[in-house]
Amino acid sequence: MEPSAKRPRILERGKTQDEELDELFDTGLFDEPARSSEETERQQFCERLVEDGFKISEEELPELLATVRDRGAAWGRSANLRSLALLAACVARSSRGVRIAFVAQEGLNELGHVLKEAVTSLESDQKEEAGMLALACLACLKALPLGRAALWEHRQAIGKPFDQLHRWCGKTTTALAAELRAPTLELCRRWRRQPKPAAQEQSLEDKALRKRAVDLISQGLQGVARGSPLASPMASPLPPQSPAQLPNHLAAAEVENALWARYGRNRAAEYRHHARMLRTNLVLPGNAELRARILSGDLRPEELILLDSDALAPEEVRKKREEQRAKAMKESVVEELVPRRPDGDNTFFDRGADLNTAPAVWVSPSKDDGKEKEEAKDKEEVPRMLPPPTPFQHAGPTPRLEIKEGTEVLEVMPTPGPIQEDDDEMGVLRYLASSP
Numbered sequence: 002m003e004p005s006a007k008r009p010r011i012l013e014r015g016k017t018q019d020e021e022l023d024e025l026f027d028t029g030l031f032d033e034p035a036r037s038s039e040e041t042e043r044q045q046f047c048e049r050l051v052e053d054g055f056k057i058s059e060e061e062l063p064e065l066l067a068t069v070r071d072r073g074a075a076w077g078r079s080a081n082l083r084s085l086a087l088l089a090a091c092v093a094r095s096s097r098g099v100r101i102a103f104v105a106q107e108g109l110n111e112l113g114h115v116l117k118e119a120v121t122s123l124e125s126d127q128k129e130e131a132g133m134l135a136l137a138c139l140a141c142l143k144a145l146p147l148g149r150a151a152l153w154e155h156r157q158a159i160g161k162p163f164d165q166l167h168r169w170c171g172k173t174t175t176a177l178a179a180e181l182r183a184p185t186l187e188l189c190r191r192w193r194r195q196p197k198p199a200a201q202e203q204s205l206e207d208k209a210l211r212k213r214a215v216d217l218i219s220q221g222l223q224g225v226a227r228g229s230p231l232a233s234p235m236a237s238p239l240p241p242q243s244p245a246q247l248p249n250h251l252a253a254a255e256v257e258n259a260l261w262a263r264y265g266r267n268r269a270a271e272y273r274h275h276a277r278m279l280r281t282n283l284v285l286p287g288n289a290e291l292r293a294r295i296l297s298g299d300l301r302p303e304e305l306i307l308l309d310s311d312a313l314a315p316e317e318v319r320k321k322r323e324e325q326r327a328k329a330m331k332e333s334v335v336e337e338l339v340p341r342r343p344d345g346d347n348t349f350f351d352r353g354a355d356l357n358t359a360p361a362v363w364v365s366p367s368k369d370d371g372k373e374k375e376e377a378k379d380k381e382e383v384p385r386m387l388p389p390p391t392p393f394q395h396a397g398p399t400p401r402l403e404i405k406e407g408t409e410v411l412e413v414m415p416t417p418g419p420i421q422e423d424d425d426e427m428g429v430l431r432y433l434a435s436s437p
Contacts, residue, residue, distance in 0.1 A: 039072075039075045039076050039077075040076070040080075040436070042072060042075075042076070043076040043080050043084060043436075044436070046065075046068060046069075046084060047084070047087065047434040047435075050065075050087060050088070050091050050434065051434055055090070055091045055094055055427075055430050056091060056094050056095045057088075057091050057092065057095050057099060058095070058096075058099065059096070059098045059099055059102055059245050062092075062099055062102050062103065062106070063102075063106065065088055066088070066103075066106060066108060066111070069081070069084050069085055069088060069111065070111070073085065077437070079130070079437035080436070080437050082115055082118055082119075082134055083134070083433045083434075083435075083437060084433075085111050085112075085114070085115045086115050086119075086133070086134045086137035086138065086433050087137065087430065087433035087434055088111075089108075089111070089112050089115065089137055089138060089140075089141040090137040090140055090141060090426075090429060090430055090433065091430075092108070092141055092144070092145075093140045093141045093143070093144035093145075094144075097146075097297075097298055097299075098245040098297065099245070100144055100145050100146060100298075101146060101245045101246065101247060101297055101298045102245040103145070104145060104146070104147070104151075104247060104251075105245065105246055105247055105248065109145075109155045109158050109159055110158050112138055112141055112142075112158070112159065113155070113157075113158030113159045113162055114158075115134055115137070115138055116134075116135065116138040116159070116162040116163065116166065117161075117162040117165075118131075118134065119131045119132075119134035119135040119138065119166075120135070120162055120165045120166045120169060122134075123135065123166075123169055123177075124169065128175075128177055130437075132177045132180070132181065133429050133432050133433060134433075135166060135181055136180075136181065136184075136425075136429050137429055137430075137433060139181070139184040139185065139188070140184070140426065140429075142159070142163075142188055143184060143187065143188060146247075146298045146301075147159075148192070148195055148255050148258060148259075148302070149192045149193075149195040149196070149197070149198060149258060150195075150198040150199075150251075150254040150255050150257070150258040151251055151254065151255060152192060153198040153200060153201055153254075154198075154250075154251055154254060163185075163188070166181070166185060167185055167189065170182040170185050195258060195259075195262060196258060196261050196262050196265075198254060198258055199211030199212050199214070199215055199254065199257060199258070199261070200212070204266075207266055210269065210272075210273070211257060211261060213276075214257050214260065214261075214272070214273070214276040215250075215253050215254055215257045216253075217276045217277060217279070217280040218253040218256050218257055218276060218279055218280060218283075219249050219250055219253035220280055220284070221279055221280040221281075221282070221283030221284050221292075222249045222252055222253055222283060222292050222295060222296065223249055224283070224284055224288075224289065224292060225284065245297055246293070246296040246297050247296050247297075247298065249296070252295055252296050252302075255302045256279070256295070256302040256305060256306065257276070258302070259302035259303050259305070259306050260272060260275060260276060260279075260302075260306050263275075263306055275306070278310055278313075279305075279306075279313070281310075282310060282313035282314055283313070285314065285315055285318060286315070287315030287316065287317055287318065288313070288314075288315050291313065291315075
């Protein structure tokens, strides 16, 4: 029996590095962990703001506020704070109507919550996260139509956290404290230029006087004046409620504060008269649009107190007042009559100088002079043209600028790029839109 032939030994080929990596990818080792429904919801919330250029509309604001209020807690503490701060920063970049609606819909409570958490974290070790949150809150506060009176109304939500941030910036010497100090001081200067609100007055007499003025202005903004013929709501209907309107008491407090800044206690009588005048004109039936402009922030308190009674009155009332004023002025004018010669001569004479003439005809020089001018104007066939403006005189070619040898000529600098503040703002927005 012949021995069997040896079979050749087959060596198995080793796997290449690419094949090994492919196998690892197939096992799902490098796959991203699956996002939870809460993380996906929060990501969609941020992407919606990013796609709109970090701006929102009045129609979107109620839905966005409801989302962070109802679902923010499920996203986690850090993600919730970032989302609230991102929304506040977007409100600052949006229209005036959005900012007014943010205040009207109690958005200051969420803003104060973020600011309080940011200051608490600043006093601990979470500097970067807290700094971004604080910058977003300060940008929103700078953009909101908040005066000192409105700040006092929201002293629990905004006033106390802001004072805490102010103290921290004053006692800390870090670079982050210096960055936060500039917008904080800017807000302090803006608010301190205004007088204290009525509720903060120390004098009981002044406090009672100012609270009465706030009530009068609030009645005017509601369209109802108590104790007056216009007290019936049917006479002056309330303006339709809009999400982009401030509450009556808050707007009235701002207007009263501006009024007190103009007069003060030394001119209390003028202050009371102006407050009554505002109430009287605001409750007029045709002033619903004016009240809506005040509540929407279109007419600021500083501008409102500069308007007189005629400017505040509705158009129909204003026309009646002008007609009555013109009629009274016409009746109060006494025309001067002078005698005229009966022969048609336009020269005037003394009636006692010629006794043989017929009785003089008494005429008004102003009326006759105007009548003669109108007749002469009608006779003109070609209307007179106003003289043309001074024509442009060309003085020859523009002389060329001769530059001597050796003279240094500065090169024109190119147009500067975007300002640094805008870059910093976009950096904060992108940080807040990212996942914690």
